[in-house]
Amino acid sequence: MKNIFAFILVLCVAAGVQAKPVSGAHSDWKLQAGVPSAVVDNLRFTPSIDLNKEDAFGNTPVFAAARKGDVRFLAWLEKVAPNGEYLIRTGKDGNNVLHVARDLKTFNALLGSIRHFYPQDCQRIVQFLLEQKNDLKETPLRAQLNYGKADIFIKYFPSTRLYARMNRVQGKLSQGGLLAAVAEDEKKAVLEVSKDLSGLTLPQAVRRSAARPGMDAVVQFFEQEFPSL
Numbered sequence: 001m002k003n004i005f006a007f008i009l010v011l012c013v014a015a016g017v018q019a020k021p022v023s024g025a026h027s028d029w030k031l032q033a034g035v036p037s038a039v040v041d042n043l044r045f046t047p048s049i050d051l052n053k054e055d056a057f058g059n060t061p062v063f064a065a066a067r068k069g070d071v072r073f074l075a076w077l078e079k080v081a082p083n084g085e086y087l088i089r090t091g092k093d094g095n096n097v098l099h100v101a102r103d104l105k106t107f108n109a110l111l112g113s114i115r116h117f118y119p120q121d122c123q124r125i126v127q128f129l130l131e132q133k134n135d136l137k138e139t140p141l142r143a144q145l146n147y148g149k150a151d152i153f154i155k156y157f158p159s160t161r162l163y164a165r166m167n168r169v170q171g172k173l174s175q176g177g178l179l180a181a182v183a184e185d186e187k188k189a190v191l192e193v194s195k196d197l198s199g200l201t202l203p204q205a206v207r208r209s210a211a212r213p214g215m216d217a218v219v220q221f222f223e224q225e226f227p228s229l
Contacts, residue, residue, distance in 0.1 A: 051077070051086040058092040069102030071109040084117025088125060096129050098140035104151045107144075130160050137197040145205065146196075150214040154221055162202070165190045166226055173228040187229065203229050 054060055065073045077086065087110065090096055101107040114129075115122045133139055141160065144152040157163050169190055172183035194202035206222050209215045222229075 049077075049080065051081060052089075060086065060089070060091065062086050062097055063091045063095075063100060066097045066106055066110060067100050067102060069106045071105055074106070074109045074113060078113045078116055081117075084114060087114055087117065088129065090132075093136070094134035095143070096132050096134075096140065098129050099134055099138070099143045101140075101144070101152070103149065104155065107152050107156075127159075127161065130156065131162070133196075135197075137195065142194075142196055142202065142205070145209070145218065148209075148212055148214060150218045153218060162190070162194060165193075166229060170226050170228055191229065 049061060051062070052060055055064055057064075059067065062074070062077055064070075065077070087097060091100075097110050098107060101110055111126060114125055118125050130140055134143065136143075138146065139160075139162075141153050141157050169183055169187050173180045173187065191201040191203070196205070198205075200208065203222055203226060206215070206218050210219045
């Protein structure tokens with residue numbers, strides 16, 4: 001009898017040794033809500049996730065997390081992803097991940113992940129993403145402005161090429177005289193670039209949104225920076 005029990009015990013131990021590591025424990029990112037990061041870090045498994053798999057709404061894991069503002073899951077993706085390609089792909093409706101970031105914290109987290117994967121090319125890649133237009137001809141910052149996210153717009157708009165162009169035009173217009181007259185054509189060009197599919201220029205969109213909560217800060221920003229636009 002003892003030999004039988006010993007044999008059974010050996011079989012159980014062998015089965016435990018041959019058991020495959022838990023794969024995909026993080027595949028369903030929804031299960032991670034509320035799980036302490038220390039617990040996640042201490043789990044012993046081989047993570048498995050399809051970074052390009054779309055859910056029923058056409059969102060890959062990073063797009064779904066960006067929309068929900070799940071910065072914990074974004075940090076986990078940064079740990080397990082082999083590279084940063086998942087961050088720079090174009091998703092549904094021509095959006096990139098910065099178009100759909102839920103709030104400033106999420107926006108910052110996405111930029112941090114881009115910086116992690118592309119430390120040398122970070123500025124170039126972020127510049128590209130900030131200027132990329134979706135199907136509505138909105139850049140990420142224009143989309144965030146349309147969502148009423150004034151804090152995101154005010155923080156990052158000065159780092160865009162559009163801001164630099166508008167700033168140069170404003171400088172020429174402020175000097176008056178012949179230089180200002182010449183700058184009128186440049187003004188038309190830069191305002192044309194700032195239009196979205198609605199046909200509104202960026203300054204027009206700001207003024208039209210003046211009554212919305214939080215937008216007074218953006219209106220004030222434009223009045224100070226670009227009074228002639």
